[in-house]
Amino acid sequence: LLNVSRQSAAGADELFGGLLSPGSDRRACLSRYQSPHYYKHSPYAPSPHLLRKLRDYEARHSRCAPGTRPYAKSVDHLRSGGSSSKEDAECNYVVWIPYNGLGNRMLSLLSTFLYALLTDRVLLVHSTDDFTGLFCEPFPGANATWVLPPDFPVADMSWLGVGSNQSYGNLLDGKKIADDPAKATAQSVPPYVYLHLAHDLRRSDRLFYCNDDQLVLAKVNWLLVQNDFYFVPALYDMAEFEAELRKLFPAKESVAHLLGRYLFHPSNSVWGMITRYYHTYMAQAEERIGVQIRMFSWATIPVDDMYGQIMACSRQEHILPDVVDGDAAASSSHVHGGSKSKAILIASLQADYYDRIKSTYYEHAAKGGGMVGVFQPSHEERQIMGQRPHNQKALAEIYLLSFSDVLLTTGASTFGYMSSSLAGLRPTMLMVPEDGKVPEPPCVRAVSMEPCFHMMPD
Ligand code: GDP
Numbered sequence: 001l002l003n004v005s006r007q008s009a010a011g012a013d014e015l016f017g018g019l020l021s022p023g024s025d026r027r028a029c030l031s032r033y034q035s036p037h038y039y040k041h042s043p044y045a046p047s048p049h050l051l052r053k054l055r056d057y058e059a060r061h062s063r064c065a066p067g068t069r070p071y072a073k074s075v076d077h078l079r080s081g082g083s084s085s086k087e088d089a090e091c092n093y094v095v096w097i098p099y100n101g102l103g104n105r106m107l108s109l110l111s112t113f114l115y116a117l118l119t120d121r122v123l124l125v126h127s128t129d130d131f132t133g134l135f136c137e138p139f140p141g142a143n144a145t146w147v148l149p150p151d152f153p154v155a156d157m158s159w160l161g162v163g164s165n166q167s168y169g170n171l172l173d174g175k176k177i178a179d180d181p182a183k184a185t186a187q188s189v190p191p192y193v194y195l196h197l198a199h200d201l202r203r204s205d206r207l208f209y210c211n212d213d214q215l216v217l218a219k220v221n222w223l224l225v226q227n228d229f230y231f232v233p234a235l236y237d238m239a240e241f242e243a244e245l246r247k248l249f250p251a252k253e254s255v256a257h258l259l260g261r262y263l264f265h266p267s268n269s270v271w272g273m274i275t276r277y278y279h280t281y282m283a284q285a286e287e288r289i290g291v292q293i294r295m296f297s298w299a300t301i302p303v304d305d306m307y308g309q310i311m312a313c314s315r316q317e318h319i320l321p322d323v324v325d326g327d328a329a330a331s332s333s334h335v336h337g338g339s340k341s342k343a344i345l346i347a348s349l350q351a352d353y354y355d356r357i358k359s360t361y362y363e364h365a366a367k368g369g370g371m372v373g374v375f376q377p378s379h380e381e382r383q384i385m386g387q388r389p390h391n392q393k394a395l396a397e398i399y400l401l402s403f404s405d406v407l408l409t410t411g412a413s414t415f416g417y418m419s420s421s422l423a424g425l426r427p428t429m430l431m432v433p434e435d436g437k438v439p440e441p442p443c444v445r446a447v448s449m450e451p452c453f454h455m456m457p458d
Pocket of ligand 1: 100101102103104105294347348349378380382383384390391393394395397412413414415416
């Protein structure tokens with residue numbers, strides 16, 4: 001890491017080195033101004049080029065947001081079915097459609113925002129019931145909403161999928177859109193194209209990631225995107241964007257870290273959950289250890305085995321404090337000596353790991369005698385789709401994890417990736433079990449704070 005700055009609460013830079021523009025209403029979004037005091041690491045300052053790009057974006061967003069004349073004009077074109085080419089459209093849009101779990105959503109939204117930055121589009125979100133109430137409006141200006149109004153003329157957006165007629169893949173397969181940029185005139189492209197970039201995308205959908213296809217899509221006024229993973233690495237692979245990305249992010253591992261802190265600000269109600277919990281259970285500790293345990297339905301192992309894996313990993317990487325046995329415990333429990341007090345925050349759908357880890361530090365003293373508290377904010381038992389309070393808890397926990405000094409996460413979990421990127425930390429990652437067996441080694445130190453890239457090779 002570059003110069004990992006441990007900022008004291010008092011010294012924290014309120015706007016992350018200019019990443020956030022000043023002037024937003026503090027009361028409307030408390031997290032925007034307060035979160036810098038909670039993060040323990042800010043390893044990368046934004047580049048001057050990124051700052052310029054963000055300020056340009058903000059100006060474009062407020063010029064083109066719903067409620068403005070260019071927005072109304074583009075929607076009219078869409079409604080009438082006419083094409084609205086880049087030449088006559090003042091503003092071009094990319095609409096993000098939520099899909100899958102919260103970690104997946106945050107990573108795909110962040111990637112879509114970067115795509116909007118690279119292609120001079122305006123990002124709007126199709127805010128479903130379970131998405132509203134999670135985040136503040138990210139862009140400054142009283143009227144610069146990112147929420148797509150409900151009267152947007154494309155109906156049933158949540159039902160768009162790989163089979164939709166308007167998907168880029170199906171338009172290409174049906175020869176309804178030119179695949180040669182030289183032949184795609186501004187008038188010949190449809191007013192909107194749906195980009196199906198989720199994990200079940202087909203070969204023709206995937207052509208989105210090719211330069212020629214980007215030249216065609218650049219002529220389309222409205223792009224609608226559904227995706228459930230981090231696709232920034234695929235943008236780096238495109239000649240058209242690569243040089244710009246290097247300028248925007250001189251350190252490649254800083255993309256999700258910087259854009260995550262720029263874009264995501266928990267709503268006041270979620271921020272209330274986060275700060276109440278933090279001050280009650282975590283603030284007094286001298287070190288905070290975040291542990292995220294995710295058991296995937298496609299890679300389950302017995303709870304005992306998973307607990308064994310966590311402990312083996314912890315011993316290997318020195319994450320959780322060691323304990324002393326028997327009589328030694330009695331004497332060392334009086335000694336608060338030089339050892340730091342520690343708060344271990346567990347995020348998991350299950351309570352089992354919390355119960356076991358908590359018992360360990362109840363029954364045994366930590367080596368060196370330091371105090372160890374073990375806390376878990378919720379255990380929802382299973383992932384629930386479409387429920388706002390469930391998503392709010394998930395968001396609160398992603399943020400509580402991101403305020404850790406040290407992170408142990410589960411490999412392949414976008415929930416864990418998002419916490420590490422926000423934290424500015426390279427986590428230790430538990431390996432995902434294969435064939436029902438505890439993996440060996442149990443975990444690895446991540447080489448980057450960037451989310452892993454989940455796109456299958458072609
Ligand atoms: P991934 O499946 O691990 O990549 O992460 P996602 O966030 O995309 O989907 C998992 C979903 O399950 C979350 O969004 C939550 O709704 C729920 N979930 C998983 N782990 C936790 C957890 O530790 N705490 C809470 N509150 N919810 C969780």
